[in-house]
Amino acid sequence: MSRNNTSLLLFVWMIISCNQFTFAQALPDFEFKYDVNRIHESLSLSKEQINDASTIADLNQYYKTAWVKEYISTEIKGVVKGKEKIEKGHTEILTKEQKNLLVSADANTKISVNINYIPENNLVNNEEKNFEFSFKVYPEKEAHFSIDQNDLYEYLNDKAFQHLNKEDFKIYQLTVLTFAVTEEGKVIDVEVMTSSDNVEIDSLLTEALCQMPDWIPAEYSNGLKVKQEFALTAGDHTSCTINLINIRDKYPLK
Numbered sequence: 001m002s003r004n005n006t007s008l009l010l011f012v013w014m015i016i017s018c019n020q021f022t023f024a025q026a027l028p029d030f031e032f033k034y035d036v037n038r039i040h041e042s043l044s045l046s047k048e049q050i051n052d053a054s055t056i057a058d059l060n061q062y063y064k065t066a067w068v069k070e071y072i073s074t075e076i077k078g079v080v081k082g083k084e085k086i087e088k089g090h091t092e093i094l095t096k097e098q099k100n101l102l103v104s105a106d107a108n109t110k111i112s113v114n115i116n117y118i119p120e121n122n123l124v125n126n127e128e129k130n131f132e133f134s135f136k137v138y139p140e141k142e143a144h145f146s147i148d149q150n151d152l153y154e155y156l157n158d159k160a161f162q163h164l165n166k167e168d169f170k171i172y173q174l175t176v177l178t179f180a181v182t183e184e185g186k187v188i189d190v191e192v193m194t195s196s197d198n199v200e201i202d203s204l205l206t207e208a209l210c211q212m213p214d215w216i217p218a219e220y221s222n223g224l225k226v227k228q229e230f231a232l233t234a235g236d237h238t239s240c241t242i243n244l245i246n247i248r249d250k251y252p253l254k
Contacts (some may be wrong), residue, residue, distance in 0.1 A: 032166040034234040036152060037247035038142060039178065043135040047221075050102050050137055056092045059102075059113060060133050065092050072116040072128060074098075078105035107220035110134050143181040143218040143228045159208040161234070168201055174239035177205055177232045183225040185214040193231070194241050205232065 043060060056074060057063050074089040076098045087097040105111055112134040119129050145152035176194040179187055190209045192202050209232060217225045231245050
């Protein structure tokens with residue numbers, strides 16, 4: 001190879017190296033952390049929210065009364081003492097009977113809302129529309145790892161995160177593992193939802209979840225225990241991946 005070619009290659013290598021260094025220096029830092037959160041159904045409410053509800057909008061944050069010019073009917077359907085029950089109304093305000101149905105619905109059963117209305121618009125032929133949604137009331141006692149609320153994070157740190165470094169995780173990347181806690185408190189269905197792109201990290205986190213001791217299961221006030229789903233998130237929590245998981249409550253839950 002000629003001296004000129006060698007010099008050219010050296011020059012190109014220096015340019016590439018310099019650019020890589022500059023790019024690395026330009027990358028912003030991120031706060032590494034790990035959380036455990038409850039995964040909710042697309043629409044779910046607490047017992048307190050049900051007790052405080054006075055309008056249909058109180059039952060669904062995505063429902064807008066501004067859509068409605070005139071109500072034709074509102075119907076709430078649920079299961080009370082093992083039997084299906086329906087209560088009807090004619091405005092967005094919940095009737096006494098509808099409120100009673102909501103409050104007395106059997107634990108862990110689905111409540112449905114059906115609305116027929118004339119929409120608010122300027123169309124000449126303003127036809128009747130229908131809007132439906134359903135939800136569950138989640139239990140008064142959420143599943144939890146132990147009586148001491150900090151034990152879960154101490155366990156995860158001991159079994160996994162003390163063996164990892166922040167540098168093992170990438171900026172704008174969030175590793176997500178999902179799992180479920182059964183009615184008996186067993187941890188099952190551990191899955192990697194979003195990989196860290198590092199097999200060793202994924203395996204370490206999976207093993208830590210699979211080997212967890214039994215939890216105290218979720219329970220309604222009537223003693224009914226139910227299965228719940230959770231997500232372990234680790235890395236950069238500013239990642240847009242966080243929006244793909246329906247999580248609202250950070251553990252420890254109350």
